[in-house]
Amino acid sequence: MTSLAEIVATNLVHYNLWTAVEDVVLSSRTVLCGAPPPTSVIATDSSTVLSDQEYVLPLLVSEKLTLATLDGIFREIAERRAGVRPEKVIGGILNTDGTVVYYFIWDGVAKPRKN
Amino acid sequence: MPAKCVPISLLNNTPLVFDLSHVKQLRELGVCGVLGGTLPTAPQQNVFLGLPLQLMVEDAMWLLEQKHAYLVPGRRLYDCLAATLLRQDILAIQAAKQEMTDEKTRERQEASRKFKIKVVELNTLKISKSELCNRIKQLEAEYLGEFKTEDLDEIIQDNSAFYFNNYQSFAESFNTPEMQHSLYLQLLANRGTDLVSSYQIYRHLRDQGYYLAPGLRFGGKFVAYPGDPLRYHAHLIVDSVQNYAESDIGMMSLVTNGRLATGVKKCWVIGGTKNAENKAKGEAGDLKTVESNATEQDVVCFSVEWAGFG
Numbered sequence: 001m002t003s004l005a006e007i008v009a010t011n012l013v014h015y016n017l018w019t020a021v022e023d024v025v026l027s028s029r030t031v032l033c034g035a036p037p038p039t040s041v042i043a044t045d046s047s048t049v050l051s052d053q054e055y056v057l058p059l060l061v062s063e064k065l066t067l068a069t070l071d072g073i074f075r076e077i078a079e080r081r082a083g084v085r086p087e088k089v090i091g092g093i094l095n096t097d098g099t100v101v102y103y104f105i106w107d108g109v110a111k112p113r114k115n
Numbered sequence: 116m117p118a119k120c121v122p123i124s125l126l127n128n129t130p131l132v133f134d135l136s137h138v139k140q141l142r143e144l145g146v147c148g149v150l151g152g153t154l155p156t157a158p159q160q161n162v163f164l165g166l167p168l169q170l171m172v173e174d175a176m177w178l179l180e181q182k183h184a185y186l187v188p189g190r191r192l193y194d195c196l197a198a199t200l201l202r203q204d205i206l207a208i209q210a211a212k213q214e215m216t217d218e219k220t221r222e223r224q225e226a227s228r229k230f231k232i233k234v235v236e237l238n239t240l241k242i243s244k245s246e247l248c249n250r251i252k253q254l255e256a257e258y259l260g261e262f263k264t265e266d267l268d269e270i271i272q273d274n275s276a277f278y279f280n281n282y283q284s285f286a287e288s289f290n291t292p293e294m295q296h297s298l299y300l301q302l303l304a305n306r307g308t309d310l311v312s313s314y315q316i317y318r319h320l321r322d323q324g325y326y327l328a329p330g331l332r333f334g335g336k337f338v339a340y341p342g343d344p345l346r347y348h349a350h351l352i353v354d355s356v357q358n359y360a361e362s363d364i365g366m367m368s369l370v371t372n373g374r375l376a377t378g379v380k381k382c383w384v385i386g387g388t389k390n391a392e393n394k395a396k397g398e399a400g401d402l403k404t405v406e407s408n409a410t411e412q413d414v415v416c417f418s419v420e421w422a423g424f425g
Contacts, residue, residue, distance in 0.1 A: 093366055099337070101425050104418075109382075110384075
């Protein structure tokens, strides 16, 4: 059986044209790290520049998500980046029909995009 | 308490403000509230609403914590108390007032007598006319300053702790720690234990300069504006969870709220406090509990928006 992280990684690479997608194994779960395609493909504005190292948190639509879980993931990623918490992770939510939807989850209070 | 403190009327456990100058004062503090008063003759019209201003419970809690306001029972209590006065009560009050008036009158006569003596003394000195005027003015301030106002009632009222000439003095008499505590419990009475985390998020955003308003129109607890709502669009739709470790944010709620927020050019903020749970157990209605919760670093929040792909 294919794991949640694998399905989301496949979706990222083949549907959303990400490159260099790798597993990042944390204590509680596996997250993904990769580079999104050039910003022209993605409907974000100039204020949200995606780096070439975006973290994607694979989630099942049926699973329970708490603040503690999210906080823990930011903390564990920070441990791998000299203690610097990433400013966001991208939640990749998988439905049973294979749909994956992506949501930015910013650490703290973020300003909305200007567009 | 400074006179600038705003009285918040508590009617049916709902915090309301009835005075326009107080409404202005609160707005300058970043508390906007919602106008809710309509016309008795046309209660159906709900487009142009006026006083009173209804506040959120969190608004009231914040104003109380910052010592910008105090709670007052509704005016109805004052009217009821006034209605239950017996004839002898009124006579007793009048007698007490008469006594105070007499005493003040005596004090004033005495002060005025001393003032006149001083003025006569001044007259014997050889000084210029303008100098004389100045000296008289000084003396007047010294001796008669307290009695400048013609209305003795006004002077007496300041010294009176026993009865209330008007609603304002009645309201102010509730500004004592004991009364405030019991009114505070009333304020919280209609709300569950979620209030603790909800208030923490409210204060967290207030501290960052956001103006908060009720969030129903965007499906959240609050909407947050980066300044006065008359000048800015809201930036955030705010929700809170009760328990940092246990409460499910809900994947569907993340998607629906995140998508709606992005659709209206906002972010969805979900927050909570690390130790809200044990504090909630320590009775959410306890003024001391909520106030000692001022540990800002306990607030954890995340902002969600649609990624723009997938």
